[in-house]
Amino acid sequence: MRRLRIFLWAMVAVVGSLFALFAYQLSQPKDEFIESAMIGEPLPEFDLRPAVEGQPGLANTDLADGKPRLVNIFASWCVPCRAEAPQLETLRQSGAELVGIAIRDRPEDVAAFLQVYGNPFTAIGADDISEVQLALGSSGVPETFVIDGRGVITYQHIGDIRPEHVQTLLHELREAGA
Amino acid sequence: MVSRLRSTRTVCWLVILASVTPFTAPALAQDSLPPAPYAYQQLEDPALEAKATDLMHTLRCLKCQSQSIADSDAPMAGDMRHQVRTRIAAGEEPEEVRQWLVDRYGDYVSYQPRVTASTWPLFAIPVLVVLLAGFILRGRLGRKKGDAE
Numbered sequence: 001m002r003r004l005r006i007f008l009w010a011m012v013a014v015v016g017s018l019f020a021l022f023a024y025q026l027s028q029p030k031d032e033f034i035e036s037a038m039i040g041e042p043l044p045e046f047d048l049r050p051a052v053e054g055q056p057g058l059a060n061t062d063l064a065d066g067k068p069r070l071v072n073i074f075a076s077w078c079v080p081c082r083a084e085a086p087q088l089e090t091l092r093q094s095g096a097e098l099v100g101i102a103i104r105d106r107p108e109d110v111a112a113f114l115q116v117y118g119n120p121f122t123a124i125g126a127d128d129i130s131e132v133q134l135a136l137g138s139s140g141v142p143e144t145f146v147i148d149g150r151g152v153i154t155y156q157h158i159g160d161i162r163p164e165h166v167q168t169l170l171h172e173l174r175e176a177g178a
Numbered sequence: 179m180v181s182r183l184r185s186t187r188t189v190c191w192l193v194i195l196a197s198v199t200p201f202t203a204p205a206l207a208q209d210s211l212p213p214a215p216y217a218y219q220q221l222e223d224p225a226l227e228a229k230a231t232d233l234m235h236t237l238r239c240l241k242c243q244s245q246s247i248a249d250s251d252a253p254m255a256g257d258m259r260h261q262v263r264t265r266i267a268a269g270e271e272p273e274e275v276r277q278w279l280v281d282r283y284g285d286y287v288s289y290q291p292r293v294t295a296s297t298w299p300l301f302a303i304p305v306l307v308v309l310l311a312g313f314i315l316r317g318r319l320g321r322k323k324g325d326a327e
Contacts, residue, residue: 034240037284077209104209104253129214130257137282139240139254 033158036137036145043151044135048125051102051110058099058125064151068176070096070169071145072121073133075103076113078141080160085117087161092120094166096173100124103133103141144169148176209253216263217256223267230263233272236289237262237279246289 038044043060050057063069072088074081092098100121102110110124127133136145136153146155146169155172157165221227234248241252247259258279265275279287285294293301 032243034283034286037280037282075209104211104257106210109210128211129260130254131261133254134258134261134279134282139283 034139035158036139036153036156038137038153039156041153043147043153044132046125046132046135048101048127048132051100051105051124051126052107052114053111055121056123058101058123060151062123063099063147064149066149067097068146068148068154068173070098070173071147072098072100073103073136073138073141073143073145074100075105075141076109077105078103081113081142082117084142084160084162085120087163087166088120089118090163090166091161091169094170096170097122101132102126103130104128146172146176211253213253213256214260216260216267218259221263221267226266227263229272230259230266233266233275234259234262237276238287238289240283240287 043063045060047059047061048057056062063071070091088098098120100123102124105126105128107126110126114121125132138145138156140158142160144157144161145153148154154176155169157169161169221230231248235246237247237258239245239247239250239252239255239258241254242250245255247255247262262275265278266272270278276288276290285292291297291300
């Protein structure tokens with residue numbers, strides 16, 4: 001009888017702690033970001049055609065010339081990409097070199113987008129079937145990767161760059177050897 | 179006469195609607211490019227296509243996070259299907275393709291559970307519970323037998 005009572009209280013405790021666990025997990029905000037597992041890895045091989053006329057395309061070998069860069073994954077059809085345009089310009093003015101990868105985009109749409117929101121890029125590659133995006137472990141637009149001078153991915157920023165993220169990115173760029 | 183006039187008007191509206199719809203549709207879409215070649219097209223070899231489809235049902239769409247890439251119409255899911263089909267067609271095994279994606283997105287991208295440092299209790303606990311149940315049962319049945327004798 002006594003053993004049964006202890007057993008029942010133990011069950012109550014187990015179920016109670018389960019509910020406490022559920023309550024805790026439900027109160028935590030949902031983390032929808034899927035981080036790339038490619039941080040610390042060299043860039044995959046790619047060679048993308050120019051996304052707009054008059055500017056070079058992008059190959060992985062361009063990013064292993066000793067100079068650290070920011071690789072911005074964007075698209076003209078992506079709304080948060082418009083919101084981060086001023087921050088990209090700030091980064092450029094602070095001495096960062098930016099290259100772009102335009103996802104599933106037509107040259108005329110990219111040109112119109114850059115016309116309106118500014119063009120901080122020295123080169124833009126066109127990724128028509130998200131091939132390079134998938135190879136980088138990027139799961140959406142916009143995302144920004146820090147690439148060191150040897151072509152190794154050192155940092156990933158997911159989502160649009162807000163003013164408070166600019167210093168972090170500049171710091172990561174310095175860490176990468178800029 | 180009146181009815182014919184009315185039907186002519188209906189036809190007019192239909193023509194206007196039909197001519198306008200193709201222009202409004204792309205504006206609603208996420209992007210302007212056509213899907214990747216193998217996003218919606220099956221592989222010519224039915225055996226390879228079956229392999230690819232089985233794999234696609236166990237890969238998570240990254241945009242629409244509770245669907246598999248086989249179930250999703252998101253452009254990115256289409257691009258992932260293209261990767262799966264072209265890699266399978268090039269002779270890769272489904273598990274190699276899965277590993278290629280896991281190397282990029284972590285276990286999150288795969289619906290196939292694996293035993294890892296953080297998931298082993300999921301596999302160990304049922305085994306322990308069955309063992310415990312067996313142990314208790316044996317104790318009870320053994321005792322009953324003992325009582326009867």
